[in-house]
Amino acid sequence: MSPRERILAVASRLFYQEGIRAVGVDTIIAKSEVAKMTFYKHFKSKDLLVLEFLNKRDEQWRAWFEATVHRLAPKVKDRPLAIFDAMEERFSNKDFRGCAFINTMIEVANGDHVAHQAAADHKHKVEKTIRTLLSDAGIEKSEELSKAFLMLIDGAIISAVREGKPGSAKAAKKIASVLLQNQHSKEK
Amino acid sequence: MSPRERILAVASRLFYQEGIRAVGVDTIIAKSEVAKMTFYKHFKSKDLLVLEFLNKRDEQWRAWFEATVHRLAPKVKDRPLAIFDAMEERFSNKDFRGCAFINTMIEVANGDHVAHQAAADHKHKVEKTIRTLLSDAGIEKSEELSKAFLMLIDGAIISAVREGKPGSAKAAKKIASVLLQNQHSKEK
DNA sequence: AAATATACAGACAGGTCTGTCTACTGTCAA
DNA sequence: TTGACAGTAGACAGACCTGTCTGTATATTT
Structure with missing residues (x-):
């Protein structure tokens, strides 16, 4: 593993686990066993390292x-609800500490900051993926529903962090179903 | 306004607006026009000030x-959905920056910290209030539904912060309705 | 063998953080 | 008038922050 890869790997783990502000460059440098100048050669500033962390994540x-939803639901019509089974897998990970993008957005506060943009972009892409899953499953008006699903996901994430257990995924799945x-009965 | 009240008022505003880690005691001391020793006379540490901020909030x-839900929905049966109208009022405030308890929980990271406990306590109390609103409206199985409502609220809060506009409240209300x-038709 | 690139170790500057300490001022009451 | 009390102003310690700099070692290429 190259120094650059070591730095990014260590930083990604620590940023997610402890928060961006909470982790200093000195800690990252020490844990990735790298010289300070090597760090600053590969990343012009901490902010740029943060940005790369967010993009990669x-x-x-x-x-x-996408891989997990496809694995859990081979049939297209089962995939929308499988989203929440995928989330439950994630919530069950012992290192789970919420959504890195939500966390960053909250930690940074300033809405003009690049981190907010990154979080917004990420969520938009996720919403688009969900919309595709929905319309592939034959659901009309997938736009409104995909936004609802995203809201359920975010709500479930917050609940899972707060409770320290993954049960909220099942609750969200129930609501989604x-x-x-309801959508189905309206179409008839 | 006594020095103590000034400190707490300034700290509360800044903690919510910019985050706990982002605001140093020096800033609080300067903005509340108080001597440093006066600050430390009234609050033994920053952590204790944070705790008091959370409890008061x-x-x-x-x-x-409770007041807003009652104002928006004089009839008990309208109150459950009025929850989301209340949230929309909150989201529309220009100073809205999410839920102070979620934010604190994310910022602090460590699950054993008092801030997590405070966030958990707060959300439990809110859930209990919601459960009462539901059962007062004649809804059975209010426990599961109150948890669902809380999840919708949290999801709507995150969406509102991310989007910078209050529209998610209406989406959450629609889901809640x-x-x-669904609950009603099952009872029949 | 010499030159170049990369990474190492660690000192340093300049700033911020929390929390402590001293010395001074104004007020009120005994 | 004297003493207690609450507050002010600001220096200070010690830790941590980001980012820069010097000098050395190693490895690869010419």
């Missing part, structure tokens, strides 16, 4: 998400 | 919540 998260039934 | 928030209808 966005890609990895969405790749995981009611919404789908 | 919990009381004020719930008082506002579907849940209520």
